[in-house]
Amino acid sequence: MFKVLVSDPISDLGIQQLVDAQDVIVEKKTGLSEDELVAIIGDYDALLVRSQTRVTARIMEAASKLKVVGRAGVGVDNIDLNAATTQGIIVINAPDGNTITTCEHTFAMMMAVARHIPQAYLKTVGGEWDRKTFLGVELRNKVLGVLGMGRIGSEVAKRAKAFGMQILGYDPFLTEERADKLGIKLATVDEIVRNADFMTVHTPLTPETRHMIGRAQFEVMKPGMRIVNCARGGIIDEMALVEAVNSGIVAGAAFDVFESEPPAADHPFLSNPKIIVTPHLGASTVEAQENVAIDVSEQVLHILRDEPFMNAVNMPPIPANLQSKLQPYFELGEKLGSFIAQATDGAVQEIVVGYSGELAELDTQPITRYIVKGVLSHHLGAEQVNVVNSMHLAKVRDLNIVTNKSHAAKDFTNLVTVSLRTKQEERSVSGTLLTGYGPRIVSIDKFSVDVTPEGNLILIAHNDKPGIIGNVGTLLGSNDVNIATMQVGRQLVGGSAIMVLRVDKSAPKDVLQKITSLPDLNNAKEITL
Ligand SMILES: NC(=O)C1=CN([C@@H]2O[C@H](COP(=O)(O)OP(=O)(O)OC[C@H]3O[C@@H](n4cnc5c(N)ncnc54)[C@H](O)[C@@H]3O)[C@@H](O)[C@H]2O)C=CC1
Numbered sequence: 001m002f003k004v005l006v007s008d009p010i011s012d013l014g015i016q017q018l019v020d021a022q023d024v025i026v027e028k029k030t031g032l033s034e035d036e037l038v039a040i041i042g043d044y045d046a047l048l049v050r051s052q053t054r055v056t057a058r059i060m061e062a063a064s065k066l067k068v069v070g071r072a073g074v075g076v077d078n079i080d081l082n083a084a085t086t087q088g089i090i091v092i093n094a095p096d097g098n099t100i101t102t103c104e105h106t107f108a109m110m111m112a113v114a115r116h117i118p119q120a121y122l123k124t125v126g127g128e129w130d131r132k133t134f135l136g137v138e139l140r141n142k143v144l145g146v147l148g149m150g151r152i153g154s155e156v157a158k159r160a161k162a163f164g165m166q167i168l169g170y171d172p173f174l175t176e177e178r179a180d181k182l183g184i185k186l187a188t189v190d191e192i193v194r195n196a197d198f199m200t201v202h203t204p205l206t207p208e209t210r211h212m213i214g215r216a217q218f219e220v221m222k223p224g225m226r227i228v229n230c231a232r233g234g235i236i237d238e239m240a241l242v243e244a245v246n247s248g249i250v251a252g253a254a255f256d257v258f259e260s261e262p263p264a265a266d267h268p269f270l271s272n273p274k275i276i277v278t279p280h281l282g283a284s285t286v287e288a289q290e291n292v293a294i295d296v297s298e299q300v301l302h303i304l305r306d307e308p309f310m311n312a313v314n315m316p317p318i319p320a321n322l323q324s325k326l327q328p329y330f331e332l333g334e335k336l337g338s339f340i341a342q343a344t345d346g347a348v349q350e351i352v353v354g355y356s357g358e359l360a361e362l363d364t365q366p367i368t369r370y371i372v373k374g375v376l377s378h379h380l381g382a383e384q385v386n387v388v389n390s391m392h393l394a395k396v397r398d399l400n401i402v403t404n405k406s407h408a409a410k411d412f413t414n415l416v417t418v419s420l421r422t423k424q425e426e427r428s429v430s431g432t433l434l435t436g437y438g439p440r441i442v443s444i445d446k447f448s449v450d451v452t453p454e455g456n457l458i459l460i461a462h463n464d465k466p467g468i469i470g471n472v473g474t475l476l477g478s479n480d481v482n483i484a485t486m487q488v489g490r491q492l493v494g495g496s497a498i499m500v501l502r503v504d505k506s507a508p509k510d511v512l513q514k515i516t517s518l519p520d521l522n523n524a525k526e527i528t529l
């Protein structure tokens, strides 16, 4: 008999299939503290949560029988995925079930902020009949900027068209072809903030999206913008938003999510008359809660019964017969994928993976999954992508993945090459495993290098001229960024060249910009591995 613990309020109808299963006992215990969960989790084979329960490393460590944690929803930021992977616990989510509901909440928020509905309601129930203060704006003919054109963002864009809005969309995976299909215009973040009348964010919270709308964006924003966040707190810098509202740049904002939830009683959003808020209700409809609970219950049953399952968000089992041969290449593959994703500009259209040497004899698909994971994690957030779902995520984004094999591996026993093709450019990186030294990057584009793929790197494209290395070193040094190692690659004296620096700490963005504007320097990118 399998025991399933439901530790958050989850739709009864949604978990009915678990309750009805002959081989499952379901127990509902909500509102437990971490200590209480640690004390009882050892009895259970599966744990079902929404977003309240924080499934911490301590809980995972105490979960001696636990096979699966099921998240009835999308975001898994309340679950320690690394701890789950370490303990061999599969984490699954229900990515599709609350898309429409959250999209509709976004619209509810957009309309509420356009027409001051919460503020007008409060006055009216307070006994005032104020028909002057709440002059709103129409959505029709307005420009809506959508940052993040995944499941929810795409549905928002579809509905916005029905309201007669023009839509500008930005997403690292949005190509012009897909934008055309959706009837929207592909734009940059900068174009969106300068031109949109309304803006809504639908990205995960990742190091890249944290504060993607901050002071710099508010400074150039079209005055009178109205902003909605029904995705994750922190994508928009809360304090910068309050300043922009107070200075009149932002006419109104509607937030369902906060950097810290619940927000403190003195959080400035809660007393600002131009900012309306809801307590993370994006997914809170009868339908969505049923959908996500049905989806997650179905997959939990499959996992408990050792049947094929979907929607895993952490590490899957590795094919046993190949494990010892392939495993050393998993880390290399993921790092090469991450490296090239960070080095390349534009929406990714194709990943070409080349295996040469002895590797060409093996089924290298598991390595490819790690490579694709590395590429996608940079844009989708590390907690969303894993080796189970990386190929699927690539497929739904129309990303072409091509694998080439060759027995010749130049000077190496094995060589893995990852090339990324975007609308703007094509770049490639090759790596190998050096016995006794581990993963190494041995070429970038056409240049030979020898770089250990870890830590903070700065990749610079420049012309091979005297004094460049000194100029870069001086600039970094004067900004307190210490260079640990340096590699330079060139083909011809005086021709194009690259420089790869390992630095002891991340270089501030403005320092990278200054490097790019040095004479004979073409660009500088920070790459974190
Ligand atoms: N308020 C609520 O109750 C709910 C919130 N959510 C949140 O909504 C967000 C979106 O969810 P889905 O659409 O289901 O996810 P999704 O994974 O389908 O879409 C996210 C999109 O963001 C894009 N993205 C990543 N980095 C970006 C960047 N720097 N700039 C622009 N786009 C970027 C990705 O390429 C992806 O297409 C997530 O944060 C999710 O946790 C989801 C459901 C309910």
Ligand SMILES: O=C(O)CCC(=O)C(=O)O
Residues within 6 Å of the ligand: 050, 051, 072, 073, 074, 075, 076, 098, 280, 281, 282, 283, 284
């Ligand atoms: O369970 C909830 O209500 C939160 C939903 C959410 O934020 C998500 O699915 O990412």
